[in-house]
Amino acid sequence: MAPLNKVLFEELLADESFVAWASGKSDQHLFKWMQWKNEHPADAYTFDEARRMVRLLRMEGTPVPPKEVDYLWQKTERILRNKTRLNVWPHIIKRISAVAAVLILPLIMATVWLLISNYKISEELTASENSDRVINTIFNTQGAPVFIDLPDGSKVWLNANSKLTYPEVFEDQSREVTLVGEGYFKIEKGRIPFLVKNSGPDVKVYGTEFNVNAFNYSEHTKVSLVSGKVSLLVDGNENVLKPGYIASFNKSNGMLNITKGGIDQEICWREGKHILKDVTLRELLVKMKSKYNVNFELKDQQLGDYKYNITLRDESLEQILDLLSLTAPIKTHYTKPSLTKDGTYLKGKVKIERDKSRSIR
Amino acid sequence: MEYENLQWQKIKSGDISVLEIFYKTYFDDFYFYGLKIIPIPDLVKDAIQDVVIAIWEKRATLGNIQNLKAYFFTVLRRTLIQTIECDRKTTSQHHFDNDLFSFSAEDFIIDEENAAEIKQKLKYCLAELSPRQREVIILRFYHTMEFSEMAEVLQMNVQSVRNLLFRAIGKIRDHIEATTTDTIKVHQEVLNPKKS
Numbered sequence: 001m002a003p004l005n006k007v008l009f010e011e012l013l014a015d016e017s018f019v020a021w022a023s024g025k026s027d028q029h030l031f032k033w034m035q036w037k038n039e040h041p042a043d044a045y046t047f048d049e050a051r052r053m054v055r056l057l058r059m060e061g062t063p064v065p066p067k068e069v070d071y072l073w074q075k076t077e078r079i080l081r082n083k084t085r086l087n088v089w090p091h092i093i094k095r096i097s098a099v100a101a102v103l104i105l106p107l108i109m110a111t112v113w114l115l116i117s118n119y120k121i122s123e124e125l126t127a128s129e130n131s132d133r134v135i136n137t138i139f140n141t142q143g144a145p146v147f148i149d150l151p152d153g154s155k156v157w158l159n160a161n162s163k164l165t166y167p168e169v170f171e172d173q174s175r176e177v178t179l180v181g182e183g184y185f186k187i188e189k190g191r192i193p194f195l196v197k198n199s200g201p202d203v204k205v206y207g208t209e210f211n212v213n214a215f216n217y218s219e220h221t222k223v224s225l226v227s228g229k230v231s232l233l234v235d236g237n238e239n240v241l242k243p244g245y246i247a248s249f250n251k252s253n254g255m256l257n258i259t260k261g262g263i264d265q266e267i268c269w270r271e272g273k274h275i276l277k278d279v280t281l282r283e284l285l286v287k288m289k290s291k292y293n294v295n296f297e298l299k300d301q302q303l304g305d306y307k308y309n310i311t312l313r314d315e316s317l318e319q320i321l322d323l324l325s326l327t328a329p330i331k332t333h334y335t336k337p338s339l340t341k342d343g344t345y346l347k348g349k350v351k352i353e354r355d356k357s358r359s360i361r
Numbered sequence: 362m363e364y365e366n367l368q369w370q371k372i373k374s375g376d377i378s379v380l381e382i383f384y385k386t387y388f389d390d391f392y393f394y395g396l397k398i399i400p401i402p403d404l405v406k407d408a409i410q411d412v413v414i415a416i417w418e419k420r421a422t423l424g425n426i427q428n429l430k431a432y433f434f435t436v437l438r439r440t441l442i443q444t445i446e447c448d449r450k451t452t453s454q455h456h457f458d459n460d461l462f463s464f465s466a467e468d469f470i471i472d473e474e475n476a477a478e479i480k481q482k483l484k485y486c487l488a489e490l491s492p493r494q495r496e497v498i499i500l501r502f503y504h505t506m507e508f509s510e511m512a513e514v515l516q517m518n519v520q521s522v523r524n525l526l527f528r529a530i531g532k533i534r535d536h537i538e539a540t541t542t543d544t545i546k547v548h549q550e551v552l553n554p555k556k557s
Contacts, residue, residue, distance in 0.1 A: 010527050019505060053530060056483060056537065057502040058470045061393035069388045073381055076410050080377060080417050174378040193378075202382070236368065236386045236430075 005046040012050040022054035026253060134168040145184075145270055150177070154194065157184040157270050161215070161290055182213045184270055187228075200249040201256065202233040210241075211267045221249045224266040232256060274312040281306045281328065281352075292317045292348070294337070299353035303330055321350065329358040369426045372417075384413060387430055390504060391437055397462045397499055398441045408444070412436045431510040434500075438514060462495035463488070479537070486536035494529035501526055 012018045021029040037047050140146040140158045148156040151170050158164050162181025170176075175194040187194050189207025196203040198214035200221025208228020214221035223232060224246045231238040232247050234256050241247050241258065246266060248257045265275045276284065282304035285296045294317065298304050306328040312320065321332040330352050337348040371379040388409070395405035412433060416423070426432050464487050469480050487495055493515070500506045500514060511526075512519045 010523075013501075013527075013530065014508065014523070016505065016507065019502070023502070023505075025505075049534075053534065054502065056469075056479070056533070057498060059464070059468045059499070059503045060470050061389065061396075061468075061503070063389045064392055066385075069385055072388070072406060072410065073384055076384070076413050077377065077381065079410075079414055080380075083414070083418055173376070195378075233382060233386075236383060 004049060005043055008043055008046045009050050012047065013053065018050070019054055022051040023058050024055075026255065028255070135165060136168060137163060137165045139163045140181075144272065150175075152190060152194075153188045155186040159183065159269050179212055179214060181215050182211070182269070184211045184267060185209065200232075200251060201239075204231045204233055204238065206230065211263075213266065219251055221251065222266065223247045223249075224263050226263060226267065272313060274310075276312070277309050278307055279310070280304060281308065281324070281330075284308060284310075284324070285352075288317070288320065294334075294348035294350055297349065297351045299351060303328070303352060303354060306330075317348070317350075325355070329355040331355045366425070366427060369429050372429075373420045373423075375420075377417075380413070380417065383429065387433070390430075391433060394434060394499070394504065395437055395441055397464075397496075398438065399445060400463070404444070405441070408437060408440045412440055428510060428513065431506070431513045434504075434510075434514045435516070462492050462499060464495070464499075482537055483533070486533055489536070490529050490532060494525060494532070497522060497526045498529055498533075 017029045018033065020026050021033050037044065040047070138146065138148055138158060140160055140162050145157045145159055148158060148164060148166075150156060150166060151168060152175055154175075156164060156177075159182035162179070162183060164177060164179055164183060166177040170192070173192065175190070175192055176197060177195070178197040180198065183196075185196065185205070186209050187205045187207055194205035194207075196205065196212055198212060198221060199216055200214050200223075203210070203212055203223050206229045208230055209226040210228070210230055211224040211226070212221070213223075223230065223241060225241045225243050227243050229240065229242075231240045232249070233239075234249070234254070239247065239256055239258070244263060245258055245260050246262060248259070249255070250257070265277060268275050274287075276287075282298070285298070285304075288294070289296060308324070308327070310323065315323070318334060321334060324330065325332055331354070333351045333353075335349045335351075338346050340346060368379055368383065372383070391409050392405060395408060396402065399405060416433070416436065464484055467480075469483060487498070490498075497511060497515070500511045506514070508519045508522055511522045515522060515525075517525070
């Protein structure tokens with residue numbers, strides 16, 4: 001085997017972009033390094049060895065559950081706020097004995113009631129030593145958007161299958177809400193930054209209109225800016241977004257992509273319109289399953305790959321099924337939801353199979 | 362980096378929300394690093410809390426911190442190591458030294474053929490390194506720190522960190538090669554029977 005070029009070996013291992021690529025943490029530098037390897041055929045062995053070394057030393061830590069991190073922060077913050085007020089100087093290092101900590105859970109009382117049959121509001125009372133904070137959660141289980149007025153005058157439209165958590169009174173240091181799913185935000189300008197927490201990067205707002213799409217089941221979170229200014233907090237860095245731009249965050253590799261245009265597609269849900277470009281049948285069925293509350297059975301898996309460009313308004317399920325079978329060789333059979341003799345509710349079901357009488361190009 | 366300096370300026374001026382974001386963003390990293398020094402979860406969590414509080418309270422006197430994350434690592438390291446040393450004086454346990462920055466086979470993600478075997482070998486060969494060498498490996502490959510950051514955390518100069526890292530890698534390479542070369546040779550002969 002060719003001897004190892006020690007100098008090159010060390011240079012590669014000292015190079016951030018090489019290590020990032022070799023450890024598989026990001027594809028950003030893939031092209032660069034493949035090109036490098038092609039341009040330096042004599043150093044192929046050293047290159048491979050360096051890569052092997054990086055891969056050998058890849059480690060995985062089990063992340064601490066976010067709830068626990070939040071809890072630990074709350075504990076810490078309480079102490080910080082106390083110290084700020086009383087101006088007490090701390091012990092810098094104290095002896096810590098290895099005793100298992102006893103977690104004392106705060107008392108949580110949850111009261112749930114239905115205000116209007118369309119959406120549910122739950123109220124959590126968290127009692128702690130120093131303060132009482134009332135937190136509202138609004139869960140939109142119906143199809144149409146739900147409108148929410150926030151304590152500072154900001155407005156939020158919540159899409160279906162989405163949840164917004166916000167305090168009844170905003171703290172004086174930050175205006176924070178947590179979103180699961182999709183919401184359109186119109187935020188009042190203010191000195192205090194507004195933060196939208198979600199499963200992707202935190203969205204920091206300066207007074208503006210924008211859309212956040214962050215469903216748990218999706219691999220991506222998307223923030224679309226209509227007007228004003230927001231920034232996305234990734235790894236402690238602020239990535240500023242300009243109006244007309246969409247930031248897409250990939251949850252599995254942590255990469256943030258900012259592209260221009262396509263805002264209409266992202267926000268049309270507010271008007272009850274759904275503009276879907278280049279979606280596969282499979283993806284469509286996922287959306288329709290929750291909107292119409294039916295089960296879908298795809299008899300031929302290949303059919304799931306058919307792509308559609310489609311604008312939906314308030315069509316009934318049957319109308320949509322007709323539309324779908326217009327441009328793809330599929331047959332649909334819809335069984336309406338029903339109540340059986342012993343009172344159980346059977347969901348509606350749609351069978352989709354290939355229409356053999358129509359040929360494929 | 363400019364943003365990080367801005368971050369520290371905000372914290373200095375009393376903005377707890379920035380500190381909160383910092384804490385929640387890097388908590389996992391601090392926790393994982395701490396666990397390698399002392400593998401006692403609650404102790405590490407308490408230490409992290411102590412460091413946050415100490416930094417917050419002394420923020421006015423701390424001057425300009427260029428890299429808050431590296432600084433945090435430094436203070437956390439000092440806090441945890443002092444804990445061990447205090448312990449050591451009162452008890453006669455000095456096994457901590459060997460366990461510092463210890464790795465279990467399960468820590469590693471390896472996708473080669475003899476995955477389990479290589480993991481074990483790696484574990485043993487890491488055990489043969491000094492604690493400092495193990496620490497520099499984890500800072501470079503898990504925390505992906507740059508040399509300047511590692512120098513700050515380890516309180517060494519950049520060249521010494523480089524030497525430390527590459528000596529450690531050299532040892533690992535030698536050890537892994539020595540024990541797997543035979544297997545590779547056999548594979549090659551099977552795949553290319555005509556080549557000499």
